Amino acid sequence: MPWVDELADTRALKRCIRDLVALTMLPAIWRDYNPQQIVDSIAAALLSMLNADVVHVSVPSLYGEPAAKATRTSSALAGASTLLIERAIVGAAQARREQVVLIESPGPPGPLRVTAVPIGLSREALIVVGATHAEFPSEIHRLLLGIAANDTTIALQRWQATAEQQRLLILIDRSSEFVGFSSLEGKPHYINSAGRELLGLSDSASAGCYDIFDFFAPEERDRAHRELMPLVMKRGRWLGEVNLRNFTTGEIIPFLVDWFRIDDPRCGRPMNMATVSRDLRDRKTHEADLRRLNESLERRVVERTSELADALDRLTVEATERSRADSRARELQLELFHASRLSAAGHMAGALAHELNQPLTAVVNSVNAARRMMANGGHQRLDTVRDVLDEAVEQTLRAGEIIRRLRDFVSRGETEMRIENLPALISEASGLVCAGAGAGGLKVRLQFDAGAETVLGNRIQLQQVMLNLMRNAQEAMALGERNELDVTTARLDEDSIEVTVMDCGVGLPEDVVEHLFEPFHTTKRNGMGLGLSICRSIVDVHGGKMRYRPNEGGGAVFSFTLPAMSTE
Ligand SMILES: Nc1ncnc2c1ncn2[C@@H]1O[C@H](COP(=O)(O)OP(=O)(O)OP(=O)(O)O)[C@@H](O)[C@H]1O
Ligand SMILES: [Mg+2]
Incomplete structure (x- = not known):
């Protein structure tokens, strides 16, 4: 040195x-x-x-x-x-x-x-x-x-x-968890303030009067001593739920306890035991609340389900009743319709008798005349007899036709409704009329509104309406110079479609307009006066309206409405 x-x-x-x-x-x-x-x-x-x-x-x-x-x-x-x-x-x-x-x-x-x-x-x-x-x-x-x-x-x-x-x-003292450590024998050395508060210890010094087993709830002490502490000493750690006790209030508090051994880092020898434990009261309360909520929710679901099932049953019963009522209403409607037709037919009976009387009298006359001629023993020419009999045949057929049309009119039948394409239906009817128009021809202009293509209806009946209207128009124009017919469709509003048949024929005199749509009112020699009244009945059944107005340029305009369907 x-x-x-x-x-x-x-x-x-x-x-x-x-x-x-x-x-x-x-x-x-x-x-x-x-x-x-x-x-x-x-x-x-x-x-x-x-x-x-x-x-x-x-x-x-x-x-x-x-x-x-x-x-x-x-x-x-x-x-x-x-x-x-x-x-x-x-x-x-x-x-x-x-x-x-x-x-x-x-x-x-x-x-x-x-x-x-x-x-x-x-x-x-x-x-x-x-x-x-x-x-x-x-x-x-x-x-x-x-x-x-x-x-x-x-x-x-x-x-x-x-x-x-x-x-x-x-840091440890501020923690909300219970943090503390003790000697290996269980004498507390340190307990943070959260721990002291949870255990009801007034200050750090008071902890020294106890050992850690006093902190457990009475029924847990034995287990802590005999079972848990040896585990901590042997394995170094025990983690689990256990009840501790508050010294001041006596309250038993559930804790999640992490109990572990602290070893000397230098030699590895055990030095202390320590814990970081969490108060589980809030969690337990929340769990209980949640359980209660779940139970009440389940109860309510069950109640609601049974209410819904009841409501469903009621609805099913109502629906069945309604469908029964609907079909009854339909039947009644049909009966009513039939009855109204019958009553119309009753009204017609007088006129019908008169109508039939005319051809039948003509038949009787013709047949009598023929018999007389034949009784005269050949003085008459055979072809004159044939003419007379032809006349009788013609009148008989006419009487038959009157009866057939009347039967059609009053016959009862359900009107089967389908979704129909209106332009196709009208074009077909127009084709039939034109084919029947012969060499003179008929010029039909068809004009269809793209927004009025689909209707709910009976195709045959609707075509019958179109045929009647177009034939009337054709017959009215046959007397005049022009032979042009306009058929148009138009969407009136969300619910209805209108079909119009406009001709430039002779038009309708006042007295005819007065009785328009009534049966057996005709101005035609071979007419039966049934066409328009059939048209109106059909349009009524379809929930539409039939109208007439004069054509300003001369002629007649007949139109009717139908309920519209959306294209979808
Ligand atoms: N487009 C028209 N132009 C002029 N007159 C018409 C027109 N449509 C109908 N009429 C008049 O209304 C009457 C009644 O017509 P309706 O179709 O009901 O019977 P009809 O044509 O006389 O006989 P049918 O029973 O053979 O149809 C006709 O006789 C005719 O005088
Ligand atoms: Mg007619």
Whole structure:
């Protein structure tokens, strides 16, 4: 030890012992010091012990603590700028060997010898000492400097560890979980405030009166002691639900307990037992609420389902009744329709008798005439007899036709309705009329509205309407010069379609218009006056309306409406 040799002189020895003792005392003095105070203190001590002219101590910011720095100078350097001195000696120290630097100052005699020792915290933490006297740095100086650096390192590390511990303690204490640890025998050492509150302990000290098994609900204690703790000791951990007890209120509180062993990281030997436990009361309440809610929901679903089933039953019954009522209504409608036709037929009976009387009288006359001729024994020519009989045949056929048309009119039959394409239906009817029109021809202009293509109706009946109207028109025009017929369809509104047949024939005189649509009103020699009344009956059955108006340019316009169907 080279420094021991330097201590041959008693004064030097005494001084060294004094300095060593002073340095050993420092850590105790620094117990409550912060880094800056420690740094200040060591700088002052070294300036005096080493008889130095400048001591600079710097500790950078570590783990979020502020940086600490102190520079102490002797009276010899009092006039020099501290900043310049700092720069000079730190620059020298960074060279990592002892240096001699010159500091511009009015005071110090001669150059400054600078030496530095690291503080074992980081590369930037160091103590730099400069002195102008020739003995600096001696071995004893280096020894004292080394001890000072060690003291500073330990003191700063202790300060940091304490700060760190405080932070962790605050963190644990603020936690809402019950955190605590105990000895391996179960004597509590620490319980955080959440834990104390849950257990009903007034302060940390009161926990010391119990052991951890007292914290369990009475019925759980035995299990905790015999079963759970051995598990913790053996496996290192037990996690599960268990009931604890509040000392103040006596309340039994369900907890999720994480109970574990803490081993010494250096040797692996078990040191403590600890717990992080969660109060399950809220969760249990929520679970119970949820269960209740689920049950009531299920009950309500069952109730609602049965209500719906009842409603469905009622609806089914109603639907059956309605469909029964509907079919009854349909039957009644048909009966009514039939009855109204019958009553119309009743009204017609008189006119019919008159109508039939005419051809039948003609037949009787013709047949009598023929018989007379034949009785006269051949005076008459045979072909005259044939003419007379032909006339009788014609009148008989006419009577038959009157009866057939009347039977059609009054015959009852369900009108089968289908979705029909109106333009197709009209074109077909028009084709039939044109074919029957012969060589004279008939010019029919068809004009269809694209928005009026689909109707719900009976095709045969609707075609019968078209045939009657077009034949009437054709017959009215046969007497005039023009032979043109316009048939158009149009969408009136959302619900109805209109079909119009417009001719440029002779038109209708007032007296005919008065009885229009009534049966057996005709102005034609071979007409039966049934066409328009049949038309109106059919249109009525289809829920439409039949109308007549004169054509302004001469002629007649017959139109009827039908309920519209959407193309879909
Ligand atoms: N387009 C028309 N132009 C002029 N007169 C018409 C027209 N349509 C009908 N009429 C008049 O109305 C009368 C009644 O017509 P309706 O079709 O009911 O019977 P009809 O044509 O006389 O005989 P049928 O029973 O053979 O049809 C006709 O006789 C005719 O005088
Ligand atoms: Mg007619």
